[in-house]
Amino acid sequence: MKKKKKSKAIVINKISKEYVLHHQKPTFFGTIFGLEKRQRFFALKDVSLKIYKGEKIGIIGSNGSGKTTLLKIAAGITTQTSGKIKAYGKVVSLIELGAGFHPELTGRENIFLNGLVIGMDKDEIKKKYDSIVEFSGLGDFIHSPLYTYSSGMSLRLGFSIAVHSNPDVLILDEEIAVGDEKFRKKSMKKINEFSRKGITIILVSHWLDYIRKNCNRIVWLEKGNIKADGGEEIIDEYVDFLKKAGKYYYVI
Amino acid sequence: MKNKKKLKHWIDFTMALTEREIKSRYKHAAFGFLWMVLNPLFQMLIIGFVFQFFIKFEIDNYFEFLFSGLLAWNFFSLSFSKAVPIFVNERYLIKKAIFPRESLVISVILSNLFHLLIGFFLFALLTMSFSFNMIWLPLGLFLLLLFTIGISILFSSLNVKYRDINFIVQAMLALWFYATPIVYSLDMIPESLGMLIYLNPLSFIVEIIRFSLSSYPISDVPIKLGVNLLISSIIFILGLVVFKNENKNFDDWM
Numbered sequence: 144m145k146k147k148k149k150s151k152a153i154v155i156n157k158i159s160k161e162y163v164l165h166h167q168k169p170t171f172f173g174t175i176f177g178l179e180k181r182q183r184f185f186a187l188k189d190v191s192l193k194i195y196k197g198e199k200i201g202i203i204g205s206n207g208s209g210k211t212t213l214l215k216i217a218a219g220i221t222t223q224t225s226g227k228i229k230a231y232g233k234v235v236s237l238i239e240l241g242a243g244f245h246p247e248l249t250g251r252e253n254i255f256l257n258g259l260v261i262g263m264d265k266d267e268i269k270k271k272y273d274s275i276v277e278f279s280g281l282g283d284f285i286h287s288p289l290y291t292y293s294s295g296m297s298l299r300l301g302f303s304i305a306v307h308s309n310p311d312v313l314i315l316d317e318e319i320a321v322g323d324e325k326f327r328k329k330s331m332k333k334i335n336e337f338s339r340k341g342i343t344i345i346l347v348s349h350w351l352d353y354i355r356k357n358c359n360r361i362v363w364l365e366k367g368n369i370k371a372d373g374g375e376e377i378i379d380e381y382v383d384f385l386k387k388a389g390k391y392y393y394v395i
Numbered sequence: 396m397k398n399k400k401k402l403k404h405w406i407d408f409t410m411a412l413t414e415r416e417i418k419s420r421y422k423h424a425a426f427g428f429l430w431m432v433l434n435p436l437f438q439m440l441i442i443g444f445v446f447q448f449f450i451k452f453e454i455d456n457y458f459e460f461l462f463s464g465l466l467a468w469n470f471f472s473l474s475f476s477k478a479v480p481i482f483v484n485e486r487y488l489i490k491k492a493i494f495p496r497e498s499l500v501i502s503v504i505l506s507n508l509f510h511l512l513i514g515f516f517l518f519a520l521l522t523m524s525f526s527f528n529m530i531w532l533p534l535g536l537f538l539l540l541l542f543t544i545g546i547s548i549l550f551s552s553l554n555v556k557y558r559d560i561n562f563i564v565q566a567m568l569a570l571w572f573y574a575t576p577i578v579y580s581l582d583m584i585p586e587s588l589g590m591l592i593y594l595n596p597l598s599f600i601v602e603i604i605r606f607s608l609s610s611y612p613i614s615d616v617p618i619k620l621g622v623n624l625l626i627s628s629i630i631f632i633l634g635l636v637v638f639k640n641e642n643k644n645f646d647d648w649m
Contacts, residue, residue, distance in 0.1 A: 163648055221646035260488065265407045
């Protein structure tokens with residue numbers, strides 16, 4: 144296997160995303176009879192970004208800057224209005240852990256369901272089942288229905304399934320801080336191990352210290368545009384920006 | 396190779412959703428699967444009572460006639476009414492993960508198909524009417540599935556953007572029941588309506604299922620089959636096109 148120094152993971156080319164503002168959901172009759180006016184706005188405008196394999200990218204920006212929209216497009220959950228995106232390999236997003244968990248089914252049944260949701264196949268799940276259970280630390284609870292779990296327990300299970308899914312790109316958000324201290328350490332270790340293996344990590348968070356510690360590239364989004372792209376110094380610029388705007392109170 | 400893997404994943408995923416659908420429905424019911432037999436049975440008794448004793452319909456074995464029609468209708472109406480709001484109901488899944496979303500609709504229909512097959516089996520057991528006509532049952536089932544999947548995909552995709560679709564559908568179903576020859580037979584309706592009733596694909600489907608289960612007579616099969624296939628295929632293709640277009644932006648409307 145030849146290893147190029149900088150092979151691409153995701154290439155984003157001039158992406159825009161336009162949303163229709165809905166104060167009210169559109170109705171079929173309303174649309175037919177032209178009773179509704181639509182207001183539109185751009186969540187992203189002409190954003191271009193090249194992400195390389197093995198990078199740990201932190202995406203920062205104030206609320207409504209387009210961070211989530213960008214990640215959703217990268218993960219394929221929604222589609223851009225214009226522009227192109229190409230992902231090389233399997234993108235798994237942990238925007239919400241445990242998507243598709245069903246409260247009535249047992250942990251075991253949910254592992255299979257959730258594993259399929261995030262793109263693993265059945266044999267793969269069977270093979271990794273023991274390891275998933277072990278990593279989640281749920282023990283015998285795995286045979287109980289999900290409604291008996293605490294929220295921390297379901298998050299642990301969700302995280303455990305996701306990290307076993309062999310992603311090429313892993314998208315994470317705030318919820319990386321799941322479970323108790325012990326599990327948190329375990330999950331961070333796993334994330335670092337991933338990045339050593341050349342898996343690309345994209346992180347979205349308001350938790351700037353965490354980004355500073357864990358990311359080697361920072362992208363700052365503001366009002367649907369990339370305001371800055373670079374190293375750690377971007378975080379300082381961002382903090383200055385927030386202080387000036389008087390919005391610094393929530394960053395510790 | 397890659398396509399084969401994709402197909403396998405699609406099948407695994409759809410089956411897992413179907414299993415979830417079936418399991419979660421009966422997990423907390425004391426008599427479990429008994430309920431799905433009891434429901435149409437009660438329905439048949441009530442409707443049968445009304446039309447047999449108050450309004451006299453002259454149909455041989457009216458209860459048998461009614462039950463075979465109800466089996467097909469219940470499959471359709473349960474699938475359709477549950478499938479239309481499914482993307483909205485499963486929005487927490489759709490907003491968070493990327494997966495073949497059409498599987499949600501298909502799994503609703505497959506779980507009902509599972510019940511329908513048990514229903515057919517019990518029906519054959521109860522009436523003890525086995526005949527050679529049964530070889531037509533797969534055709535009836537195929538037509539029923541084609542139409543149900545097509546129309547469910549179409550309306551569930553529209554319902555994401557236009558939430559009043561769900562209300563329109565529920566209202567439509569109440570009328571649709573009487574527009575389909577379930578409680579009455581086709582020779583009771585005026586000649587002038589003629590082929591018009593076959594614009595409703597369910598008419599022919601109910602007829603052919605009845606023919607195969609309890610040998611009620613059927614005529615002009617080729618032309619009715621042609622009309623049925625044409626309408627069902629148009630709806631099916633339309634459904635796929637609308638789904639393909641809307642699917643990309645489901646997340647925006649949730």
